[in-house]
Amino acid sequence: MILEARDLERRYARRDVHALRGVSFDVEAGQRFGIVGESGSGKSTLVRLLAALDRPTAGTVAFQGRRIDDLPERKLGFLRSELQIVFQDPMGSLDPRMRVRDIIAEPLGHRDPARVAELLVAVGLPADAAGRYPHQFSGGQRQRISIARALAPKPSVLIADEPVSALDVSVRGQILDLLDDLVSQFSLTLVFVSHDLGVVRHVCDRVAVMRRGEIVELGDVEQVYDAPEHEYTRELLAAAPSLRAALARLSEGGGDA
């Protein structure tokens, strides 16, 4: 069990918001665990708690059996090199004033041109990208840089928080494939958070469906998608615009919207 969350709660006193109301689940090493939720579901809060970038109001988080929710920053060094995050916003997650090589090497704490070069190859970026600035790249390329940075310290867990939501449709597939390859290549555990059901289905083995701070359904992907038990899951599946269904309708003849 590489990650364990037990009865996680996160309340924001000032805004009287109950972002998480008791969330529990386990992630096994090597698993691809998906977390699906819309806005207000608490998934972003959960990501921060899993990465110990925030403290729960109640409950515990354990990494490889060791509790991380109650440790001060200076004792979290071990976690920082084992667990990394790829964020949603390709522009916001990279410091616009830093060159790519410094961005990628940041988690290492020192320059490492060799490792940076290695990582650029791994994510499919040209070697000369190292000396350039984020704004000189497209959204998809920036996500590659983000991924390279996350992989720099050779983590065992990768948390991807809506990594393709801000990208163009035609680029999403490439980035998802890249993640897929890298996760396999480096035997990583993947926690994939998204609001996009289709994407999560495509990438994950297990999925937790979140709504208003709670997990309403948890199970293997095929099962949850084909035979959802909770009403909300069914609602989500029904609402998701399905291209296949639309095409089928159109092909059946006469169906112009």
Next chain:
Amino acid sequence: MRSLKIGGFLIGLVVLAALLSFVWTPFDPVKVDAAHRLLGFSGSHWFGTDKFGRDVLSQLMVGARTTLYVGVVAVGIAAVIGTPLGILAGMSPRWLGEFVMRVNDLVLAFPALLLAIMFGAVFGADTLTAMVAIGIATIPSFARIARSGTLQVMSTEFVLAARAGGRSRPTIAARHVLPNIAGLLIVQASVSFAIAVLAEAALSFLGFGTRPPTPSWGRMLQESQELLTVHPRLALVPGIAIAVAVLGFNLLGDGLRDRLDPRLAARV
């Protein structure tokens, strides 16, 4: 980058005048010459003379020194103390940041000139005391800007990523916050410079700034008041000089800020 060039040029003029004044001025700026009072523009006195017969151009050149001195000292103090204060306030737990800002507001509310007068009374009134006082009074502006900029940067995802990458707070402050608020600070510096120059003028008039007979643009302005309708030249000349310096610093500030932003610099 036109702003940078024009701003640089204007400030260059001021600096040149100031430097030159150390080795040469057309006339002795402090020498009273009753026989040649209130002369207009002429070949020997380019900008004429004032009510004491002193050459205006020479005063202008020596006054340039005061202007630069004033700007640099006041803004320097404010930036060097205010910026780290603001950054710290922005990175601390909210209650602490708020507390620091309230103290900041107290200082901000205290009239700068009154502070300078108090300082003058205690430490002896001269340009330096006046500038230190004004510098201190300007700290709150820098602290505020620094804090608001810091808060914005701290809420970005790249800072979150840095924390996730194990970066300590001091490192984040130095490597992420400071470079990203530099633009804001530069613009604030150019605004504060203008204010400092004008504050010095007011103080000099009150007798708490540059003491006569040392020339200062601000004092030249104040001294020109009583003869304004008859000899507007005496106000125009230092007034335009101040405007040139202020404009120069503003443009320089804008140009520098744009230059430092890799996104904009790339388009040059």
Next chain:
Amino acid sequence: MTLSVEGLTVGSLVRDVSFEIGAGERVGLIGESGSGKSLTALSIMGLLPDELSASGSVSLHGRELLGAPERELARLRGAELSMVFQEPMTALNPAMRVGRQVTEPIRVHGRPRRTAEELLEAVGLPDTARAYPHQLSGGQRQRVVLAMAVVNNPSLLICDEPTTALDVTVQAQILSLIQTSLPAESALLFITHDLAVVASVCERVLVMLDGEVVEAGSTREVLTAPKHAYTRKLLEASDLEARR
């Protein structure tokens, strides 16, 4: 023809774009970032940023819009011609109550009075007239924006990715609301990158790439038998299920 666009060009960002929309037609404009789709919409509305200028012809009911004086365009916007943008969070004035905002287009264009309650109820927001925008969710705000856009029975409604920033369950509601709120004779230009959405809303579709229209036709034709390589690529990329 309600809208007639001919040879619309904006620098190198929109290149020689031509299409027509008839009364009551629902036309989709598909493209990704950089395709020029939003600029095309802004050109029609006369809302291009200052540095850009459009050439060619854009006419609404035969009346030329490009180059028309701002005063004339302002008379049309919010009445004959209206637009719903993508980002609901910044679309409304945070300092004005929603009820006042929703009736503003009526006041501005001197149309017959209708109450805020009536307009808001029509978009499924009863009892919200006294609320401020920050008290509403993204979906609710889009409903208000939509109410404002259709209140004066526009000849042409342009929607630029109106549901992209919304949750999936809310998207479906907003899409259906767009279809029910719009008078039958009004034309709809629906801009999106989501093929599934376009398939459910539009009869005809235009595909843009790098400023040009690379494919156009009925939704059925374009999505089931695409001719252009890019359209095929988009279809493939959108259909993740096929990749497994």
